[in-house]
Amino acid sequence: MPKIEFKLNDKLVTVHSTANRRLLDVLREDFNLTGPKEGCGEGECGACAVLLNHKIVNSCCTPLANVDGQEIVTIEGFSKTKRYQIIKDAFAEMGGVQCGFCTPGMVIATESLLNKNPHPNDEEIRIALSGNLCRCTGYNMIIKSIQKAAKDGDGIW
Amino acid sequence: MVDGLIAKSLNEALEALDNKEYQIVAGGTDMLIQNRSHSGMNIDYKKDVLYINLIDELDFIKVDEKNLYIGANTRLETILESKLVPQILRDVVIEMASPGIRHTATLAGNIGNASPAGDSLVVLYLLDCELEIKSLTKTRKVLLKDFITGVRKIALNKNELITKLIIPKINLTDCYFHKVGPRLSDAISKLSFACGYSVENSIIKDLRVAFGAVYVTVVRSREVEGKFIGQSVNDLKANLDDIINAYEPLIKPIDDQRSNRVYRKNVAINLLREFIENIKED
Numbered sequence: 254m255p256k257i258e259f260k261l262n263d264k265l266v267t268v269h270s271t272a273n274r275r276l277l278d279v280l281r282e283d284f285n286l287t288g289p290k291e292g293c294g295e296g297e298c299g300a301c302a303v304l305l306n307h308k309i310v311n312s313c314c315t316p317l318a319n320v321d322g323q324e325i326v327t328i329e330g331f332s333k334t335k336r337y338q339i340i341k342d343a344f345a346e347m348g349g350v351q352c353g354f355c356t357p358g359m360v361i362a363t364e365s366l367l368n369k370n371p372h373p374n375d376e377e378i379r380i381a382l383s384g385n386l387c388r389c390t391g392y393n394m395i396i397k398s399i400q401k402a403a404k405d406g407d408g409i410w
Numbered sequence: 411m412v413d414g415l416i417a418k419s420l421n422e423a424l425e426a427l428d429n430k431e432y433q434i435v436a437g438g439t440d441m442l443i444q445n446r447s448h449s450g451m452n453i454d455y456k457k458d459v460l461y462i463n464l465i466d467e468l469d470f471i472k473v474d475e476k477n478l479y480i481g482a483n484t485r486l487e488t489i490l491e492s493k494l495v496p497q498i499l500r501d502v503v504i505e506m507a508s509p510g511i512r513h514t515a516t517l518a519g520n521i522g523n524a525s526p527a528g529d530s531l532v533v534l535y536l537l538d539c540e541l542e543i544k545s546l547t548k549t550r551k552v553l554l555k556d557f558i559t560g561v562r563k564i565a566l567n568k569n570e571l572i573t574k575l576i577i578p579k580i581n582l583t584d585c586y587f588h589k590v591g592p593r594l595s596d597a598i599s600k601l602s603f604a605c606g607y608s609v610e611n612s613i614i615k616d617l618r619v620a621f622g623a624v625y626v627t628v629v630r631s632r633e634v635e636g637k638f639i640g641q642s643v644n645d646l647k648a649n650l651d652d653i654i655n656a657y658e659p660l661i662k663p664i665d666d667q668r669s670n671r672v673y674r675k676n677v678a679i680n681l682l683r684e685f686i687e688n689i690k691e692d
Contacts, residue, residue, distance in 0.1 A: 255414070272414030272461060273453045275442060282450055295443050302510055308487070311510040314442040316435060316453065318416045318461035319514065365509060384508020 259320045262286075262330025272318035276310075277301045279317050280327060288328035288357040292386070299385030302358040303327050309365035311384070328357035336364060339406040340398075349398030351389035358385050363399050371410035372403055413458040420544070423462055423571055428546040431568045432460035436483065437514035439507075440523045463514065468573060471495065480575040482518035489517065496577070498585050498604065502533045505589045518572045524558045524627075527599045527668075531558070532622035533587050534575070535630045536604040542574040551576065561626045582606040582616060583692065590677055599623050600669035603681040609692045612642050619685065624663040624678050631660055643691050650686050654679055 257268045261284065268279055280286040280303070289312050292300035296314040303312045304326040305319075331337050340363050343349070350356050359382070366373055366381035373381065378399050387395060403410075415432070417423035426432065433455055435441045447454040462468070468483035471492045478494060489495050490503040490512060506529035507515055520530045521541070531554070539554040546569065557565050566572070585606025591597035602622035608615045617639050620630040634656040638646055646653075663674035 255416075257416075271411065271452055272416055273412065273455055273459055275453060278450050291449055294446065294449070296439055296508075296511055299508070299510060305513065308513040309510045310513050311439070314437075314439045314511075315514060316414075316438040316442060316459075316461060318414050318435070318459075319438060319463045321416050321464060323464075362509070380504070381509060384510045 257317055257321045259322060260324040262326055268317065270317070272316065272321075274317045275313055276303070276315040276317055276320055276325070277312035280312060280325075286327045286329050290354060290357065292354070292358075297384070297386070298355070299358040299362060299382075300355055302361040302385065304331070304361060304365060307365070307368055309362050309384075328360060331361065331364060336367070336406060336409055339409065340364065340402045343402035343405060344395070344398040347398040347401055348394040349391065351387070351391045355385060355387045355389075359387070359395055363402060366399070367403060367406070367410040371407070373399070375400075411452065412455045414455075414461060415459070416461045416464060418464050418466075420465055420467055420571075420573065423460060423465060424544060424546045424569075426460055427569045427571060431457060433457050434460050434462060434522065434571065436463050436516045436519035436522070437485070437511075438463070439511050439515045440519065440525075462571070463516075473579075476579060478577040478579065480517060480577070482572045482574060483516055486512040486515050486517070496537065496585075498587050498606070499530070499533050499537070499577075501587050502530050502589075502604075505587070505591075506530060517575055521554065521557070521575075522564060522566070522572060524560075524562045524564050526561055526626055526628075527602070527623040528628075529587075529589060529599055529602050529622065531628050532602045532604045532620045534577070535628045536585070536606060536618050536620045537577050537580065540576040540578075541572050542576060543570050544573045545569040545571075549573075555628075555630065558627050580616070581608060582618075583608045583690070585618070588681055590681075598668060601663065601674045601678055603678065603685075605682075605685040607689055609643060609689070612644075612691050614639050614641050614643065614646055614689075617646075619657070619682060621657075621661060621678050624661045624674055629657075629660050631657070634660075643689055646689065647686060650683065653686055654682060657682060 290300040292298035296311040301313040445454045468481040470481040472479045486503045520528045588603045590600045604620045606618045617635045
């Protein structure tokens with residue numbers, strides 16, 4: 254049986270299984286990390302988003318094979334950071350959370366954006382969220398949340 | 411159950427391909443969806459899989475005097491951020507995929523997938539993209555237009571791998587890409603259009619037009635382009651009907667869930683008309 258090793262939320266982990274599995278299934282079933290969710294299963298909604306080497310990817314269309322030797326952070330791992338606290342507080346204050354299904358993906362998209370561009374303009378935020386759908390359609394509040402997180406977390410990213 | 415082999419060097423990949431037939435997977439953003447199974451189940455590949463996404467030596471962007479070279483494993487995001495890459499190709503990348511896809515997907519993957527609606531293909535045809543293809547014993551080059559032979563059909567032997575895209579440097583006065591789709595990023599095109607020209611002393615020196623999702627492969631006709639190169643800008647505009655008539659029989663779209671024949675054809679012709687009408691004197 255093949256052995257795939259990678260860093261998951263700061264811990265080195267080993268998966269003994271075929272490489273022909275979706276990262277999403279491995280995270281949810283082998284590691285009980287249910288923050289990444291299956292929405293569309295086709296890379297269109299971003300509910301399954303995780304960070305691969307600090308950049309957002311859709312875990313529903315990332316094969317397990319492609320994370321061998323790489324670093325994965327899910328919303329569970331990210332929630333232990335100061336950056337997360339700032340994003341969480343900003344989302345709470347600006348009404349960026351409604352039903353919550355898209356929220357882990359939105360938070361991961363926010364971190365991926367701010368990590369690269371700590372002071373994004375409105376257009377850059379919209380582009381950064383172009384792979385994340387919110388079916389409550391609270392986009393304006395989410396965009397305001399990200400603006401607030403960038404401001405409150407000035408110097409942290 | 412099919413096997414999955416992870417290659418971490420080009421040589422490892424070529425040796426594997428020399429021994430056995432594999433389904434090659436790069437970022438997997440198309441392949442995982444095409445071979446999707448139920449949640450929690452293994453990906454439903456039909457044959458053994460060779461994963462190439464972690465071959466670092468195929469991840470590069472280089473230039474020399476004549477060409478731009480993009481490694482087969484270069485992620486779309488890297489292409490988007492590189493100043494070495496022509497703006498028209500970066501414009502496609504931002505429209506064809508969201509950040510989550512761009513961080514793993516590759517242009518070589520889009521080429522290998524050979525979908526008639528593959529957005530990058532339209533611009534790569536326009537730019538006369540060539541591919542470097544390797545097997546364990548041989549390296550060859552092929553023009554992209556000769557490599558894609560039909561819907562999801564490519565001229566790649568079982569022991570071969572796309573290793574590099576070669577894009578000639580050209581000097582166009584203007585060129586642009588236009589996608590017709592319901593959403594920025596992630597949406598598959600109803601149709602797509604790319605065009606470019608160069609003008610010197612009011613004479614058309616270069617004229618290029620490519621249409622996506624209106625035929626089994628991207629439509630680009632050097633024969634039609636050649637008829638109008640050498641004309642003055644004014645003559646070209648006066649011959650607009652001739653240009654439309656020349657392209658009209660080449661545009662043969664289908665009805666599907668994304669759009670229909672009539673709409674696709676009308677919009678394709680309208681985009682062509684707009685391009686010609688807006689060509690500027692130098």
